[in-house]
Amino acid sequence: MQSGFSRQSGVALVAALLLMTSVMFILGNIFYRHQVNVAQSTLSIHQDQAYLLALSAESWARQLLEEDMADSQADHFEELWAQAIPAMPVEGGIVNGCISDLQGRFNINSLFYRSPGELKNALGDDIASFAKTWNNLLNYFEIPVHPGRIETIIDWLDANSSKIGPDGAEREEYSGFYPPRTLADSPMVEPRELAAVFGYEVFEVQRLMPWLAALPIPQIPPGEPKASVAINVNTASEELLLALGDIYDMQFRDAVLAKRPFETLDEFYGLLEFELALPINDIKQRWPEGVIGVATNFFELYIEVTLGEARIEVRSIIMRSSKADSVIISRELTTVAAKMQKDSVTGLLEKLAARNKLGSDKKSDSTTDDEQVLPACAMIGA
Numbered sequence: 001m002q003s004g005f006s007r008q009s010g011v012a013l014v015a016a017l018l019l020m021t022s023v024m025f026i027l028g029n030i031f032y033r034h035q036v037n038v039a040q041s042t043l044s045i046h047q048d049q050a051y052l053l054a055l056s057a058e059s060w061a062r063q064l065l066e067e068d069m070a071d072s073q074a075d076h077f078e079e080l081w082a083q084a085i086p087a088m089p090v091e092g093g094i095v096n097g098c099i100s101d102l103q104g105r106f107n108i109n110s111l112f113y114r115s116p117g118e119l120k121n122a123l124g125d126d127i128a129s130f131a132k133t134w135n136n137l138l139n140y141f142e143i144p145v146h147p148g149r150i151e152t153i154i155d156w157l158d159a160n161s162s163k164i165g166p167d168g169a170e171r172e173e174y175s176g177f178y179p180p181r182t183l184a185d186s187p188m189v190e191p192r193e194l195a196a197v198f199g200y201e202v203f204e205v206q207r208l209m210p211w212l213a214a215l216p217i218p219q220i221p222p223g224e225p226k227a228s229v230a231i232n233v234n235t236a237s238e239e240l241l242l243a244l245g246d247i248y249d250m251q252f253r254d255a256v257l258a259k260r261p262f263e264t265l266d267e268f269y270g271l272l273e274f275e276l277a278l279p280i281n282d283i284k285q286r287w288p289e290g291v292i293g294v295a296t297n298f299f300e301l302y303i304e305v306t307l308g309e310a311r312i313e314v315r316s317i318i319m320r321s322s323k324a325d326s327v328i329i330s331r332e333l334t335t336v337a338a339k340m341q342k343d344s345v346t347g348l349l350e351k352l353a354a355r356n357k358l359g360s361d362k363k364s365d366s367t368t369d370d371e372q373v374l375p376a377c378a379m380i381g382a
Contacts, residue, residue, distance in 0.1 A: 046092070046310035047335060053095055054303045054314040054333075057085065061099055061301045062318055062326045069320055075101060075296040076234035076261030084377075085303075093307035098377040102298040102317065104235030105213040106130075106137060106243075108194060109187040110228055111150055112157045112217065116165055119150070128246045128287050130228070136243035137211065143204050152198045159185045169198035188214040189330070211240055215298050216319075216329070230293030233268060234261045244292065248276055262294045297321060302377055311336050 061081075068081050076082070087096040110130040113119040122129035135145045148167030155168040163170055174181040181196055188194070191212035195205040215229050231244065233256055245252025255275040262268040272283045301316045313334040320326040 043309050046308040047312060050093070050305040050307040050310050050312045051314075051333065053090060053305045053307070054312060057095060057097060057303045057305075058301060058314070058316050058328065058331075061085075061299075061316075062328075065099070065299060065318060065320050066326055069322060072263075074234060074261060074263045074294040075103075075232060076294075078261060081299070082235075090307065093305065095303065095305050097301065097303035100300045100302070100377040101232055101235040101296045102213040102215060102300050103229060103232040103293070103296040104237065104240070105211050106133065106231070106240060107213050107215045107217075107229050108153065108191055109157060109214055109217050111153045112187070113154055113164065114158075119154070119164060126282075126286060128244055129291060132246055133231075133240075133243045133291075136246060136249070137208070137240065140239055140242060141204075141207050143207070148199050152200075153194070156184055156193075156197050157187055173198050187216060190214050211237060213298070228290045229298065230290055232294060232296045233292050234294050235296065244287070246286075251276060265289055265292075265294055268292070268294060300377075 064081055068075070068079055072079065081099045082101075085095075085097040085099075087094055107130075111134060113122060113131070119131060121127075122131040123135075131150055134150060138145050138149060146167065147165060148169075151163070151165040151168035154164040155170055158164070161170055169183075171183050174183050184193065184196075191209060191214045192205065193214065194200055194208070194212070195202045217229055231240065233241070233244070236244065236256075238253055238257065241253040241256050242249045252272070255271060256268075259271050262271070269280060269283050269287075272278065272287070273280050276283070278286075297320050299318045299320065301314075301318055303314045303316075305312050305314075313336060315332045315334075316328050317330045318326050319329050
């Protein structure tokens, strides 16, 4: 009798232990799910707050660029907009960023020519056109150059269904891809579109990306001069200056780097007249206003916000105009894993402060790497 009672007590004890284990498992699972939900909710809140902080920085940048236009008719790396946005501590995180000049890059939409004759003139010997600059840029990066390099881009940009030349590409050529590609017949929205253009390889576009932009160009009725977005010689990279220089490549690049910034285009032309020993009319014909300039209307704002476990990056393209308020024409938001880097912001901004100091004297005639004023975005790796 006692033995049976002991067995029943043992069974009851085991059952109680199993029940307790099940309850603990259930409670642990509930607690874990609660913690996950709290973490997700916190992350979502931080992401929303980070995005609002980025929009605030965007508004500040627009105001800064508008004030800059009111104060100066030229744009260069010694101006306030070109300095890195100071790292701003916020509760639980930090905000930093920079503004870059998109007209210091090659605008792929500038390769729009309305007729074979217009393209032929652009490839003439006496002018540093967008077409010739593009070919020179490809040559610099050892990318094969042939007529189709420009003709296929023109056919991608124009709205008609006729090839600009024998090496162009319209719908028939794109239907041969697998899967078939759709021809845009409109200006590019971003330079990565170039990888979809007939004849261009992805690795070629990746090599060119840091020097490219895709900026809108006003549509002008046939018969009127073609509109363009000029390359700002004050902010153009060495590679782009070499391409612009054409047959005067290194002489042109060295002269520009040594003497910029230029406040007016006439100041720029005066330098070339002296350095290249060419008549001023020949210089203006070779590097016409519209292909080159000293002012900018298109900028890219890069903002990085780290808040708690959330980190977002926002890239906004700002179009500035003397006739109206600046506007955001595109915005790209990227959410990435948060990682607070101890040495990144502080170290880079200290370096920027030392090298990009406002009010510094103009560079001497001999230009070395240490004397170059570098764009803030290049220095922080944005």
